[in-house]
Amino acid sequence: MELINVCSPEFRPYGRVITGYDVDGLMKAMESTPLPEDVVYVASVPELEALPIGAELSDGIYGQMEIQLGYCNGHNKKLNALEYHRDSEVNLAVTDLVLLLGRQQDIEEDFTYDTSKVKAFLVPAGTLVEVYATTLHYAPCQTEDSGFRCVVVLPRGTNTDLDHKPHVKCGEEKLITARNKWLIGHEEGGLDGGAWIGLKGENISL
Template identity: 50%
Template sequence: MKIIPVTDPAFAPYGRVVEGYPVAGLLKALEEKTPCPEGVVYFPRLDVLHEAEDAAQIGDDLFGGMPFQFGCCNGHNTKLNCLEYHRDSEFNMGTEDFILLLAKMDDIVDDVLDTAKVKAFYCPKGVMIEVYATTLHYAPCHNDPAKGFRVLVGLPAGTNTDYRPGTGKNTLDKSLWARNKWLLAHPESGEAAEGAYIGLKGINLDIQADVPFSQR
């Protein structure tokens, strides 16, 4: 699968690189105070990230004074499995290089997205990106299996926390999987086995053969 750097113009419809913030404290907290398992783990909010140097001001600036949460998604992964979206942008930054598998909301046709529409984007370590609300995404993929990934996840407060299931009146309700989280699952995913809305068709993409990627 072709992997595209986030600095490439092709990333522009999906998100942007965010510059100008003193992120060393957040990166240090991610590296030293969060786990990196063999699988994938996600924490919507972690005090150790909110307590990091400059974290409060960065979050306040990114979200324009609205309540926010800094959590992380860490581990090892090379597969798509699902795509999700929120009503707001998400901010990501890794302690190591990582790759995101992304699609756009207008790729959804009749409530289903063909995974052939998914593109892979490479984000270097220490670079913050904004993933737009109209961009579907899910767990990061590692670029180096020896290092895995630790990726900051900045979102509006409460996102991805427990919530009542949708009423099922339409597909939008059926795909509501958590608070401010609409999920399209691949039939082969564990989420589908747990009852998530099956909204992906095609190959369950796996980039294992395509990493590590290097811009050099």
């Protein structure tokens, strides 16, 4: 699968590279975060949120909304699922990593999605990117056997437990698996029984 650098114009429909922010402190703090053999996601890490960049991102990127800084680390080479939020997600690549991305506009009326439409974008270490709200994404993929580390910034409460399962009215509600999280899984993705399985085609592996 072709790897496209996020600095390429091809990334523009999916997100943008953010410049002007000093990410050195965040990069350093991430060195001590776990790097398991599978994938771990932690939505909110107070030690990361207390760094100066936490307030800076809240102010300048999220328009003074309350945000959370967490991470997604580990070892992964597969697509497995795609998700989206009602807000942009900001990622800092602590290591080189690959984001497998799609577009919400390409979800079919029956809430299935053809994985042949997914593109792979290389995010070099130290690069800060905004992934737009309409961009389908999931856990990053590694570029080396040593795995990946990625900072994940989202509005406060995103990806936390639901108070209750929403009633299905327009159909999209059945994709909701957490707060501000709509997910479409692949049958080979190893997801729990409550996930909507709607990815059609190959479970992409890098």
